[in-house]
Amino acid sequence: MSDKIRIGIVDDHPLLRQGVATTLKKVADFEVVEQGGSADEAREIAERCIPDVLLMDVNMPGDTFAAVRAISKAQPTVKVLMLTVSESEDDAYAALEGGAQGYVLKGVSGPELVQAIRNVAKGETFVTPAFASRLLSHFRKHANEKRSVDLTHREEQIIREVAKGLTNREVALKLDLSEKTVKYYMTNVMQKLHVRNRVEAVTAARRYWDDQDTPPGSAGVS
Template identity: 65%
Template structure:
């Protein structure tokens, strides 16, 4: 039986690195490079026109990478986006996965590791560089322990709930009849109480807290142990956001 060909697009604004990746992948008989690009809009174009099985994308390049990932994941679910980047920023990883990326790889990985990751994602799985995934999970666990000790005011909880729905500070201000400056103040207080460095971390920690509160209040049996913390467990399970 013939091995299915995995069609791949590569988008990175560093030509030498991009061509190096392409050269490595061309050596595999089951891989075919359909096109290369250098910006977020190139990624969108390749996805729409050619619909590769896997689209390798950098995080930091011209254009809004996260918006493009979200657009592709919503409009073209069969195109699986795999981030390949030097960025070890947890916020970048959270944003990419929330946008719909099916994996997050650091550029220090070896050729065979990249090949295995592409095949894994093509099969519908989620793939994150193991060492980096461990770092993400460790921080989730630490923040879950810390959140048990926090005490949000009613207004702080109102604000973070609206932020968790994806609203901007201005939209939250309009909805709650506050000034945008006041919303920023409340968000700063929430992040300080959670020891969170950004909005993404604060929202992720509070979602877990709310789940636990719901279980406690209504007597819902606790869910069986997950493979990982909430956000990563959902992604590792192969469910698109």
């Protein structure tokens, strides 16, 4: 059995991908087993080659984050390490929450990339240090925002019913309100939760309930 760390590289820029591969092939205990250029190819490589570490770009054809989630679920031994130019906190959170073990910005030095791969192969998480501090600041800011959510009893009651799958009309009938009133309360809820639509509102509310150990069927949020 080989002691080498087996690596897959998925990036839709062939020259960059080849450059990364050339760098990694010079490392004695690294073996580049396969390369690809799309989210679908990332999933195929993970399933067929089962590399120890799979380097993936964020911006490439296909749904990258769905691929990360699928790989994490179907091939949990494959450690995904994002290698990207994207400094978007949303991209980083989507990747890490989807199961990626690391997030490294392109432009990283060869030795730093090698260290990131070694860390991820051991099951550790690695994020480019300078970017990690920004993520932590972003996380703390949003954590504070979540703690400060203050829904009224009626707002919580309505989002709870919406979370069960009821439409505004069905909520209005159940709570003996007008549909217009329900829409008004839902607008307030979305503003307080900093979301854009009903789906995001339900997701945010459920996260809040989880954080507070408050099940959707129990009494108020405020």
